[in-house]
Amino acid sequence: MVRDDAPRPHRLGLLEGDGIGPEIVPAAADVLDAAMAAVGGPGIEWVRLPVGRAAIDTHGTSLPAETVEALEALEGWLLGPHDSAAYPEPHRSQLNPSGALRKHFDLFANIRPAKSLEGADAVVEGADLVIARENTEGFYADRNTHAGTGEFMPTPDVAMAMGIITRPAVERIARQAFELARERRGHVTVVHKANVLRLTTGMFHDICREVAEDYPDVVVDDFHIDAMAAHLVRRAADFDVIVAENMFGDILSDLAGELVGSLGLAPSINVSTRHGMAQAAHGSAPDIAGRDIANPIAMLLSGAMLLQWLGARHGTTRLGEAATRIDAAVASTVRAGTRTADMGGQAGTRAFAGAVADAVR
Known part of the structure; x- marks a missing residue:
């Protein structure tokens, strides 16, 4: 044969x-x-x-x-x-x-790099970061429930949305972010709004910090979402891997794409196991x-x-x-x-x- x-x-x-x-x-x-x-x-x-x-x-x-x-x-x-x-x-x-x-x-993982290209007329030079965006829940209503969506209207004049954060989802996107950081420059930034959304993004922050204990070789810091937007504009080159829930990650990645040239330069990949x-x-x-x-x-x-x-x-x-x-x-x-x-x-x-x-x- x-x-x-x-x-x-x-x-x-x-x-x-x-x-x-x-x-x-x-x-x-x-x-x-x-x-x-x-x-x-x-x-x-x-x-x-x-x-x-x-x-x-x-x-x-x-x-x-x-x-x-x-x-x-x-x-x-x-x-x-x-x-x-x-x-x-x-x-x-x-x-x-x-x-x-x-x-x-x-x-579950939407990985979005933002890297300045020479000749691309970037707003900020020297940026080379990756945003690890949790892709299955959070504050985006179209994918945070098993069936239907997380938006509903109890009356014609009231619209409501659910923001859902679960431990398994946060743990797996956090590990994705820390593994990425080990392949890059060894720095993870956790984005949240725990001062206001204490239970939901507060849990996101806390679980990311728990996962960080398994990666003692990776430097970890964290910022509120509004402060993070300002930091990206002022010093995008200082960041390596940013991990965030769905909506925060989407907003930050669009901002980062524009900062390095335009959304026309912004790639991404969505992965499971x-x-x-x-x-x-x-x-x-x-x-x-x-x-x-x-x-x-x-x-x-x-x-x-x-x-x-x-x-x-x-x-x-x-x-x-x-x-x-x-x-x-x-x-x-x-x-x-x-x-x-x-x-x-x-x-x-x-x-x-x-x-x-x-x-x-």
């Missing part, structure tokens, strides 16, 4: 989404393909799956059951932005595709869709984060090497003066991604 030892390609999902998604997601896939080829890896088999407005038109839902079923068999995927505000009813009032996938797959979803932090930008002017950097870097996560999960160095090549190629391309319109350049989406792919090779 002849044994087949040829490495098999990595099967990853490709969900383009809405607006600029069909432009930036394929661009990211091309760059990931180039990076895997450059490191001699087995390559990627892309599994295209319907999602978003196009899926409403073809399947009657923004997130078809066949898409979710296919993703169950995959370890990771690229998800483009969604424009759920423009969906027809009843789809507009339902949980959007991103939130539904995070909830279904228990993607089994699945990883690469998703740019920005929206679908329908006003520029189809014009080949969207900045694909956030999606490219999100794809690199997915490769890095897969490499760490499997102990595979080539995936990490491919991710490092993409990060370096994006930085060198911007530094060399090739930039999209939002960064003051003239390169289109395809041209910029092509330049990054050339740099990767």
